[in-house]
Amino acid sequence: MTHxxxxxxxxxxxxxxxxxxxxxxxxxxxxxxxxFTRTEVQGFVGRGAPVxxxxxxxxxxxxxxxxxxxxxxxxxxxxxxxxxxxxxxYPNAVAALEALAARGTRLGLCTNxxxxxxxxxxxxxxxxRFFPVVIGGDSLGVKKPDPAPLLAAQxxxxxxxxxxxxxxxxxxxxxxxxxxxxxxYTEGYRKSPIADLPHAxxxxxxxxxxxxxxxxxx
Ligand SMILES: O=C(O)COP(=O)(O)O
Ligand SMILES: [Mg+2]
Numbered sequence: 001m002t003h004x005x006x007x008x009x010x011x012x013x014x015x016x017x018x019x020x021x022x023x024x025x026x027x028x029x030x031x032x033x034x035x036f037t038r039t040e041v042q043g044f045v046g047r048g049a050p051v052x053x054x055x056x057x058x059x060x061x062x063x064x065x066x067x068x069x070x071x072x073x074x075x076x077x078x079x080x081x082x083x084x085x086x087x088x089x090y091p092n093a094v095a096a097l098e099a100l101a102a103r104g105t106r107l108g109l110c111t112n113x114x115x116x117x118x119x120x121x122x123x124x125x126x127x128x129r130f131f132p133v134v135i136g137g138d139s140l141g142v143k144k145p146d147p148a149p150l151l152a153a154q155x156x157x158x159x160x161x162x163x164x165x166x167x168x169x170x171x172x173x174x175x176x177x178x179x180x181x182x183x184x185y186t187e188g189y190r191k192s193p194i195a196d197l198p199h200a201x202x203x204x205x206x207x208x209x210x211x212x213x214x215x216x217x218x
Contacts, residue, residue: 002218004157005100006150006180007120008133008166009111010045011188013093016113016121017042018086023079024056031072033060034138044190046136046170047144048112081116084124091186092206097130099210108153111152112137112144113169133157147178154178163200163216165209172197181216184207 010016017038025035036044036056044055053073056065063069100107107130111118115136122128133156135149140151154162164175167188175182181200184190194202201212 001072002044002105003213004108004154004160004162005213006110006133006157007189008164008168008171009109009113009121011167011197012090012165012171012185013097013127013189014087014125015188016083016087016119016191019083020052021082022086023076023083024052026079026129027072027076028056028060030075033057033062034070041208044189045189046112046168049073049080049114052076056073064216075117076115079121080114083117087121087124089112089125089127090206093193094127096206096209097127100213102132102144102148103210104215106157107131108133108135108157110135110153110164110174113137144159145173145177146169147174150174150178150180154180160218162214169197172199175199183212 007013018021021038021041024041028035044052049054053076053168058064084143109131113136115138116137133153137143140149140152150164161185162180164180165183167185167189169192172182176198180191184202186194186202200216203212205211
């Protein structure tokens with residue numbers, strides 16, 4: 001059986017930190033809280049929207065649970081869904097997806113981003129056509145680095161061997177726990193040196209991905 005290739009989204013296929021940053025600062029502003037820098041917000045990305053919001057509120061000495069947290073998260077999610085205008089697709093990613101799809105590779109998406117903004121941004125860039133299976137941060141009761149979302153994506157793609165492509169510590173741990181070879185995209189939002197993240201291969205240019213997939217699935 002041929003390998004499925006499952007992708008992370010934020011920091012892997014799309015550079016969305018500017019939109020997440022703008023959304024966060026807008027909601028902080030309406031709540032009378034001071035803004036963060038883009039680098040600070042990028043550092044909060046990776047474990048899904050509730051953790052992102054909790055990290056921001058914690059840094060502003062606000063409650064990280066209860067009614068005020070819930071209201072802030074709801075306001076963030078409402079704005080987040082339409083936040084596509086500052087986002088870009090990483091160079092050569094579309095061509096890589098096209099090359100893989102042309103070979104008949106089954107492609108899936110496994111992100112901690114909630115489903116609503118995930119589908120919105122995929123549609124915005126015309127990327128939805130590549131992904132018959134999309135698992136978001138709110139698809140299951142658990143998120144990455146729990147391996148369940150990745151394994152659910154694999155199962156929905158029909159089972160068989162998989163490769164996971166991601167950018168972060170969370171993705172590397174997810175792959176390890178799912179016993180899946182990990183391909184690290186080095187230009188995303190990781191905080192650790194490349195050598196500290198377990199990976200089968202790494203790449204900084206999506207032009208190299210189809211060749212790496214061919215090598216690792218041989
Ligand atoms: O939304 C997040 O926190 C991270 O999203 P990702 O899993 O696509 O990197
Ligand atoms: Mg990511």
